[in-house]
Amino acid sequence: MRYKLTIEYDGTTLLGWQRQLDGPSVQQYLEEILDRLNGFHSEIVSAGRTDAGVHALGQVAHIDLSRQMELWKIREAFNGNLLAQNAPVSVLEVEAVSDDFNARFSARKRCYRYRLLNRRAPSALNRSRVWWVPVPLDIEAMRQGASFLIGHHDFSSFRAAACQAKSPVKTLDKIDIFQDGDEIIFEVEARSFLHHQVRNIVGTLEMVGDGRLQPEDIKRILKARDRKAAGPTAPACGLYLTRVLY
């Protein structure tokens, strides 16, 4: 029996989605509970392996259970265990899916949000939830720069060295940038992303926002197909996997 899980987590103290030897991960927390439900080791497969410090509001994963269970009982089994361990992970929803559903390969679209706090004073309440940039940023310039990235491109300039994707060519569907109180929000959507692609895009657009780059420089940087041409990787703490569409 295959089930689809929608998962929220606070990445601050996690080493990311994927199981690591040297600290807690979302995969490890969830698989330990899954193993007890099944009575043997089984794997949980997610839509994306988020990095250490990255958060999720709507990560999606699938599991196979050896027996049928009521959906609410699966959710409570996970959440009861997670709460007891004080794990920063919560299962929001459980749905029954057919055996050919694959959280990773069936995904049509992945939606990320990046939160940047743009004010002089540092954050007290959201220190590990936003990237704090104290200098004023020009949103309109960042929007113009972002427009050159929409569509089908070779994103080598925004790709981490460790990226395991077969091709650097991806189709970016959307980059919306807007103000929300003291924060500047980036909403980025694509079928799939290269490793660090969203954070490298935000790190480069921030340089457009503060004037170190012009919007048109983004065109040149994209064409260079060279990671060294783009800006720095924005911090993990501002990034949220918000939704995965199937």
Place this chain on the structure above:
Amino acid sequence: MRYKLTIEYDGTTLLGWQRQLDGPSVQQYLEEILDRLNGFHSEIVSAGRTDAGVHALGQVAHIDLSRQMELWKIREAFNGNLLAQNAPVSVLEVEAVSDDFNARFSARKRCYRYRLLNRRAPSALNRSRVWWVPVPLDIEAMRQGASFLIGHHDFSSFRAAACQAKSPVKTLDKIDIFQDGDEIIFEVEARSFLHHQVRNIVGTLEMVGDGRLQPEDIKRILKARDRKAAGPTAPACGLYLTRVLY
């Protein structure tokens, strides 16, 4: 020279505003910096002494400096020190005020927000920022119950035993209750509050929301002028001091 400070803090790891012997407080963090600026011990006076675990988006306090300083330099002196200590406190704004301004006694209105997470799954991202109530709540019933509390009343039923106010009679200006995604938000405003008044009101309205009380019971509870007549104190972690008006 008197200055008005607007302050944000994450109350999770703090023992509250007021200096305590057994752990960190907002007052202690700020006075230690103030003492270094002045070269002698001086007190910081706030609009309200929030409890352990309670947060602030816009606490207000006043300080006296022995010499005139540029406003941005005062802010940076505080924030540089607070960041270096990794203190969950940030000074958002510094304004020069006249000597008769008193953060506590000049306040015309104090505005609080209470965040209640109303969904089956616990929070991963906001565990120490909201009160999690997994059973469905009837917002309209809570609004009706709240309406009996607006105005000039003896609030003894909603007053903590430790409250030091001279009189239990207060004027409640506003209780707005609305849905925001998975959360139910309470916005409460008054010139001043009794100890635990907001949390006791929310804890009692929650019982109206889940049907254990009827909206009209609030009238009876208020009339009883007895703390035992009302519901429990809602957890500190959901409460935010948002604004103080002068």
